[in-house]
Amino acid sequence: YGFKVIAGKEGTGTTTGTVEETKVSKDETVTFKAGNNLNINQNGKEFTYSLNKDITGLDKITLGSDGQDGKPGVSIDGTKGTVGINGVDGSKADITTKAGKPGVNGADGETITRIEYSDKDGNPHTVATLEDGLKFAGDNG
Structure with missing residues (x-):
């Protein structure tokens, strides 16, 4: 042979x-x-x-380092629909989208998609937008 x-x-x-x-x-x-x-x-x-230049059909991708050997810095989870970020200072957040609460200031209105993140302790936080009725000094004119 x-x-x-x-x-x-x-x-x-x-x-x-x-x-x-x-x-x-x-x-x-x-x-x-x-x-x-x-x-x-x-x-x-x-x-x-x-x-390949274009990667397809994956469930999860983990990239980089948060300053600690062997620890992921950024992860993308297709099954959960989240992006996770671990910072060098120990900060951590998972970013996802979620249906928002209807209306401004509790009034009835349309529900819009919200960006939501969970901090390192798992507490959820929803990102506000101008459509929520936020007013700034430049808006009063």
């Missing part, structure tokens, strides 16, 4: 399928395939895997 092959992993990589050493005869062809969101570039005998 020619050689042996086996799938492996490194770092946070994963393997699937039947991971076992397989003999390849001198006349057989081994095919390298790019899975979801991957690209494979062949240049002669050299193969380079990379992420």
Whole structure:
């Protein structure tokens, strides 16, 4: 025979399928395939895997660091519809959207979508807008 092959992993990589050493005869062809969101570039005998420019079909993405080794700085959770941010000073917030309360100052009106965030202790806070009836000195003219 020619050689042996086996799938492996490194770092946070994963393997699937039947991971076992397989003999390849001198006349057989081994095919390298790019899975979801991957690209494979062949240049002669050299193969380079990379992420696609546009990533799709993921449930969660975690990026960066909040200043502590191994801790995420930004996370996007598609299943919950949230964006989480962890700051270097220990601050933390999860941002999402929610149906707002109707009307201004308790009066009946249309419900609009609100931006809501939860602080590091899990307390929810709703972001106000000008449509809520906020008045500023520049509005009195």
